[in-house]
Amino acid sequence: MSAETDAETEPEAKAEVETEPEAEVDADAGTAADPEPADTEPEPSVPDAGSESHQERRMREKDERALAREEAAADAAAQDIETVEIRVYRYDPEVEGKTTPRFDAFHVPVEEGMTVLDALIYARDEFDSSLTFRHSCRQGVCGSDALFVNGSQRLGCQTQIADLDTPVQIEPLPHREVVKDLVVDMQHFYEQMDAVEPFFDPDEEPDDSFEEQRQTRENREKIKLSTRCIQCGACTSSCNVAAGDNQYLGPAAINKAYRFIMDEREGEQRRKERLEIVEQEHGVWRCQTQFSCTEVCPKDIPLTEHIQELKREAIKEDIKFW
Amino acid sequence: MAEYYSSFSKGGRMWFLQRITAVILIGTLAFHFFLLHFVNHAAEITFAGTQARMSQVGYFLTMIVFLIAATFHGVNGVYNALVNQGISGTPKRVARYGLALASLLLIAQGIRVAFAMAGFSL
Amino acid sequence: MAQTYDRGAVEDIGRWREFSAGMWAWVLHKFTGWVLVGYLFTHIAVLSTATGGADLYTGTLQGLEALVVVRLLEVGLLAVAVFHILNGIRLLFVDLGLGLERQDQTFYASLVVTGAIAVASVPTFLAGV
Known part of the structure; x- marks a missing residue:
């Protein structure tokens, strides 16, 4: 019953598979096809957008790129091209x-399967040991290597070099202060995340503290995508409104609030307070639905959709007179 | 950071009104354009024709609703654009009251004109 | 591009080639909105001639309509209004949580329909100049 247990374990499990792009397609197809063994319970009603979801779109694009890569590899073999040029943003305030x-x-x-992060690691290890960037798990879980690659926010470890136009331009995340090279100051981002008080706080806890706090499958499905956030900051960096308004909570923090507001186990009072936080002047209302965040999110979280849902939720509370 | 978010404000009401006026304007603006450019050509407009239209109570009231909705939607849109540009403090207050005054004047003048068109003088 | 340390809003505009559909929709919606609110104030100002008598009103309007440039601007105004309406409908659906997966296609559709209506209206708008 994996769908009903801890909300936060699932993204990790999923992300681990993502080290191998080819394997991922199968793994995802597998989870979608048989979430449960044959069971008397009906399938949870997954909201069907009626068309391609972001995940499906990315999968399709991934397949297309894989095909293009094979063709390119054939070409490259013929022409004997071995290196890729990466152009990396450099800045160090402490060195004259x-x-x-x-x-x-x-x-x-x-190399086949080389990612932007791999290329950076190679450049640092072989050419210039002062080249500075954050990375840890290298498999899209830790969220530390969001970079601005060829004009778009992406995870370094999740972006194939072969999919990019060359030379590959690698810059730190826009709209944040650069500390050094590709390292940006994330403090403000974390403060915004903190502002929505992102912790689970139910009204009543089970008598036995070891007992699980269960959630219906439908509700788990509803918040599933929002739990995937790895706090990489790509969304907020891509947001035109967040760039101009430092008080705006930003997509990541609002999505985090969504994750708890929509959780049926959330306490009544706590839900109200959390809604009040996101419906501040600089909360959900600042979102201009430019969809930038949704497009760059490496975890395919439908951020704009979640923000819009919270707007409607806030309006419902606001105009409720009965 | 956290303290800032503690005060409760009703940003949602303006957001909601912006959507409500949008719905009103979809109908009225399309109707207005269609009537005064395609049914009646703009070049052939005369005071007599305007007066004939504005003398109908339904049309007159529609135009008043159109005027108020358009003014609110437009001026509130400008205000939102300025706020999104990050103005705060005194400039924000100046923008808010300045724009509110401008819309009141526009609506007042619009209603005055509407009465003149309908044949009443104010 | 990012040769400067300060990554402000201006740099964003410098990246206009990298804007996605949703960004362009926003830019155009703001732009058409500014045009429409500007026109609203001008429109009421011109119509205010109605308070000065029938002849003044009819004379002013017909005098303006006799100018080719006014006619051309009106075609532009129609295009601006149609786009704002169509994209506005798109945004209302987005607010209702409908069609978010197709937000880029619906934006392109608004552009195409706007263009078609603007072109189709040229004969009507320029008639008798």
């Missing part, structure tokens, strides 16, 4: 001569 931002070019030998 590096305080003016510049781009350094590195020619990295390409």
Whole structure:
């Protein structure tokens, strides 16, 4: 009954599979096809958008790119191209001569399946040990390597070099202060996450503290995508409104609030308070539905949809006179 | 950070009104354009024709609703654009009251004109 | 591009080539909105001639309509209004949580329909100039 247990374990399990792009397709298809063994309970009603979901779109694009890659590989083999040029943003306020931002070019030998993060690690290890960037798990779970790659926010470890136009331009996340090279100051982002008080707080706890607090399958489905957030900050960095308004909570924090507001186990009073936080002037109302966040989210969270749902939820509370 | 979010404000009401006026305007603006450019050509408009239309109570009231909805939607849209640009404090207050005054004047003048068109003088 | 340390709003505009459909929809909706609210104030100002008598009103309107440039601007105004209405309907659906997966296609559809209506209206708008 994996669907009913702890909300937070699922994204990790899923993300681990994502180290191998080919395997991922199968794994996802597998989970979608048989979420439960043959059971008397009916399938949870997954909201069907009626058309391609973001995940389906990305999967389809991934397949298309894999095909294009095979063709390119055949071409490359013929032409004997071995390296890829990456142009990396460099800046170091503490070293004289590096305080003016510049781009350094590195020619990295390409391997099959090489990601942007792999290329950066190679450049650091082989060419310039002062090249600085954050990374940890290398498999799309820790959320530390969101970068601005060829004009779009992406996870370095989840982006195939072969899918990108060359030279590959790698910059730190826009709209954040750069600490050094590709490392940005995430403090403000974490403060915004903190502002929605992202912790589970039910009205009543089970008498036995070891007892599970169960959730219906339908409700689990409803909040499933919102629990996937890895706090990489790609969404907020892509948001045009967040860029101009530092008080705006931003997509990640609002999605985090959504995750708890929509959880049926959330306490009544706590739900009300949390709604009040997101319906501040600089909360959900600032969202202009440009869809930038939804498009860059490496975890395919339908952020805009969640923000819109919270707007409607807030309006419902607001105009309720009965 | 956290303290800032503690005060409760009804940003949602304006958001909601913006949507309500949007729905009103979809109908009225399309109707207005269609009537005064395609049914009656703009070049052939005369005071007599305007007066004939504005003398009908339904049409007159529709135009008043159109005027108020358009003014609110437009001016509130401008205000939102300014707020999204990140204005706060005094400039924000100036924008709010300045724009509110401008819309009141526009609505007042619009109603005055509407009465003049209908043949009453105010 | 990002040669500067300060990554402000201006730099964003410098990235206009990288804007996605949703961004363009927003930019155009704001732009058409500004045009429409500007026109609203001008429109009431012109119609205010009605308070100065029938001849003044008829003369002003017909005098303006006799100018080719006014006629051309009116076609532009129609295009602006139609786009704002169509994209506005798109945004209302987005607010209702409908069709979010197709938000880019619906934006392109609004553009195409706007173009078609604007072109189709040219004969009507320029008649008798």
